[in-house]
Amino acid sequence: KIGAMPDGAIIVTGSLNMDFVVQVERLPAPGETARGSNFQTIPGGKGANQACAAARLARSNPVSMIGRVGYDAFADHLRASLAAAGVDTSRIHGCRRAPTGVALIWVDRTGQNSIVIAPGANDELAPADLETERQAFVSAACALFQLETPLETVAAGLRLARAGGALSILDPAPARPLPGDVLALVDLVTPNETEACLLAGREPGRIRAAEAPGLAAALRQRGPRAVVLKLGDQGCYYSGPEGEWHAPAFQVQAIDATAAGDTFNGALAVALAEGRPVPEALRFANAAAALSVTRLGAQASIPAREEAEQFLRQQPQC
Ligand code: RIB
Secondary structure, three states: OOOOOOOOOOOEEOOOOOEEEEEEEEOOOOOOOEEEEEEEEEEEEEHHHHHHHHHHHHHOOEEEEEEEOOOOOOHHHHHHHHHHOOOOOOOOOOOOOOEEEEEEEEEEEOOOOEEEEEHHHHHHOOOHHHHHHHHHHOOOOEEEEOOOHHHHHHHHHHHHHHOOEEEEEOOOOOOOOOHHHHHHHOOOOOOHHHHHHHHHHHOOOOOHHHHHHHHHHHOOOOOEEEEEEEHHOOEEEEEEOOOOEEEOOOOOOOOOOOOHHHHHOOOOOOHHOOOOHHHHHHHHHHHHHHHHOOOOOOHHHHOOOOHHHHHHOOOOOO
């Protein structure tokens, strides 16, 4: 069964980026100069977004983040954003060799985005940095990972999570091929459509809901105990030891999809750490992600617990 130690901590290992966000009518083609508006700097980074989501959505589970930032003004801003959300930032260390990570993001009028990251200090997060935090994985309910830090560091974290008994959740984003020995260390992997196609060795493209069971089975054969396919406006599909479920997406007015997947993962970790059954956890994660899409920016868009619950109360039960 996929479950987490109740009341344990949620520990997120991953990236912190300062996002430079510009809204555009449509995403520019190669070589094109586009005119944008509403430039903003907004705290982001897949790891930090997941930590922020878990902290805003948790009732009582403590949330902590492991990561690296430079010695610059962005680092202070990113730490402050997480601390304000309730994340323990004492495991985010400074790095002298590289600046804080940044992301350049264009968001079009349909809410779709294009992102380029310059990882900076995120690339300096080493397996040894996680070794020194070994104890944190022992008391954790869930350990969350993504792929904006070096793969050997993610693998080291997954090993610590397994040894410590924490439920590991890997968001395989940004998409990259993953070796079987890394996937075998994962309890729950949560690819979007592009990432799922890459991991399953098929052409990137949309996944029809009818294809989800076959694709999830193919991914589980590569090692993880369970899979959640994040299917955008088609919702999500879970396949694990206790069964298979499709949770439809909530319809909202999309402003910006940035960090919707991160919000989903943070929310899913919270719900599983609270011991909620998988279908309920998926519904909660879909609700939090849907709310995040209605607002601009990464951490700026992540809802609080009360907001997610109120949104759910307004939805017809299905
Ligand atoms: O998933 C969204 C995030 O991807 C952004 O906040 C950006 O920093 C990139 O890491």
